[in-house]
Amino acid sequence: MTDTTSAPSGKRPTRATDDLVRASLKRRNRKQVMIQALGLAAIIFAIGMLGILIASLVTSGRYAFxxxxxxxxxxxxxxxxxxxxxxxxxxxxxxxxxxxxxxxxxxxxxxxxxxxxxxxxxxxxxxxxxxxxxxxxxxxxxxxxxxxxxxxxxxxxxxxxxxxxxxxxxxxxxxxxxxxxxxxxxxxxxxxxxNWALVANADSRFPELAGLKGALVGSFWALLVCFLIAFPLGIGAAIYLEEFAPKNKFSDFIEVNINNLAAVPSVVFGLLALAVFIGWFGMPRSAPFVGGMTLALMTMPTIIIATRVALKAVPPSIREAALGVGASKHQVVFGHVLPLAMPGILTGTIIGLAQALGETAPLLLIGMNAFITSAASTPFDSATALPTQIFIWADSPERGFVSRTSAAILVLLAFLITMNAIAIYLRSKFARKW
Structure with a gap:
């Protein structure tokens, strides 16, 4: 008589069934250990590559400080x-x-x-x-x-x-x-x-006098313009699409295109700004105002997507309770849903601005890589930005700019890490658990 691999209902499994279960458990455990090992190896590899990058930048850039x-x-x-x-x-x-x-x-x-x-x-x-x-x-x-x-x-x-x-x-x-x-x-x-001149001086053709003041001020004006344009427009568009827009083919078409815009290479936005802002409207080249508008176009899809996700995370019971006590749709959204979603909105906005801070290609196309020896006093003055200043120094034949290029990258990384740390802090401090 042959052993069966299954037992009738209510009866104790046979030894063959126990062996099959043990073998299956061993295979699953081996696969689980393998997946964990691969994940841990990937993390170690990523941290190692990041450590090599930071170490090389510090080794080269420390001379500029x-x-x-x-x-x-x-x-x-x-x-x-x-x-x-x-x-x-x-x-x-x-x-x-x-x-x-x-x-x-x-x-x-x-x-x-x-x-x-x-x-x-x-x-x-x-x-x-x-x-x-x-x-x-x-x-x-x-x-x-x-x-x-x-x-x-x-x-x-x-x-x-x-x-x-x-x-x-x-x-x-x-x-x-x-x-x-x-x-x-x-x-x-x-x-x-x-070397306080590294942050107190503007650019110079002499490495010992070159600094990042002009680039820092230019990045500040560009990010300010980007924030003033992208933040209200992005949040307004997300609120309308998520809370008020009817669900039809037109709204689906808009949503698909917003998701596609978030994946468009940044150089495309630079070409668009070059053709529209500078070519059609005759705006000044190398101006942080134009750079900020270009970065706003690039950042807005990210803010819209992050805002919609934050709005969706608010439980429907909040809306239903507010409507149940007689609140209008407008009061529900702006008095209850939006305040609860604001931590997620701010997090997405800061991450979007951090991404804009590190963009180089669109700013190069609108001319924010000019040789500027003074900091811009208004958003309409000619200026550079941190990424384009790094590009200029990296392309310079002077040996002294090598360490300054690495130092400028470290300064840019410090700003990016700070902005992402603020986003993580806001998310953890104001996050609500339902």
């Missing part, structure tokens, strides 16, 4: 600089004389030798001295202490990015220039403080 300075005594020679000639004057010649006191063997009458001395200082040193004297003309005829950044090759030398044992013909500075810098170090004139 400090800047080599030299402090020198400068005699503001009245023969070169006079109050009547301000803000013009021979500031470069005055700096050459100031540097010559530390290198008496250099003949300053030789223009090439004098330029070699002033080349240790950043090109902005003469403008820093000019601004100082223009602000206080009584300094003319006096000796002042001036602390200025050194030029990029000497900054890299001090940071160890230019190896001293590299053959002279393969270095940006020769042995004589290295010896001059070492003499300044021996005299205690060289320091390496925090």
């Amino acid at each position: 400090t800047q080599t300075h030299v402090e020198i005594s400068v005699f503001v020679d009245p023969e070169e600089i006079s109050e009547e000639r301000l803000p013009r004057g021979g500031f470069r010649d005055v700096l050459a004389v100031a540097m010559g006191q530390y290198f008496p063997e250099v003949d300053l009458s030789d223009r090439a030798a004098a330029r070699a001395l002033t080349a240790i200082l950043s090109d902005g040193a003469q403008f820093q001295l000019r601004d100082m004297v223009a602000a206080d003309p009584t300094l003319i005829g006096q000796t002042v202490r001036l602390r200025v950044p050194v030029s990029d090759p000497y900054d890299q030398l001090n940071k160890g990015l230019i190896a001293r044992d590299t053959p002279e013909d393969r270095r940006r500075i020769n042995d004589a220039e290295v010896e001059r810098f070492d003499r300044l170090v021996e005299l205690g004139l060289v320091s390496r403080p925090l």
Whole structure:
């Protein structure tokens, strides 16, 4: 007689049935362990790749957070600089004389030798001295202490990015220039403080003077315009589609297209802005106002989708209870449903704005990658943004912009992480459990 794999109802299973159940449980347990292992491996891999990215950025970008300075005594020679000639004057010649006191063997009458001395200082040193004297003309005829950044090759030398044992013909500075810098170090004139110019200065063609102020201000104006346009329009459209619009083919068509717009590449929105805002309406290129409108078009589908999901999460009993006590549809939505859905709406909005902050392609197409040396005072002034500033620096041939590119990426990541942290905080603090 053969064993059966099933037992009659009410009877104890046979041994064969028990063996089949145990084997099935072992297979399911093995599959479960395998799935858990694969999921854990994926998480470890993702964290590892993120760690490698952050480590590479920190390794390269940490040099940009400090800047080599030299402090020198400068005699503001009245023969070169006079109050009547301000803000013009021979500031470069005055700096050459100031540097010559530390290198008496250099003949300053030789223009090439004098330029070699002033080349240790950043090109902005003469403008820093000019601004100082223009602000206080009584300094003319006096000796002042001036602390200025050194030029990029000497900054890299001090940071160890230019190896001293590299053959002279393969270095940006020769042995004589290295010896001059070492003499300044021996005299205690060289320091390496925090580089506040990284966030206090606008862009410059000199790496030691370049900063992110213009990009930060430009991103602020663009995000402000984006928020003022996308937030009310996105929420209004979501409320209408979810609460008031009749369910027909037209509303289904709109919903499908909103979902499709959320997946459209951002470069398409840039092309649209280039053709419509700049081509048809003649709006200014490189303006944060146009950039904000472009980002609003890109962000609005995300806000609409997030708002509709938040509205759907409100239990129907809230609506039914409000309608039961005589509230109108308008009162139900704006007095009961919308306040309860607001945490989810704010979370989706912040995530959408964080995505807009990191977009580069649409801003490049409308010209927000121009060389701007001052921060925009209004949304209609020319400006750059953080992503486009990173693009500009990454494309620069100057070696000093490499570390500044990584530092700018770290600043951008800090803003993105902060915005996402705020979204998580709002979601956890104001979330309601039903």
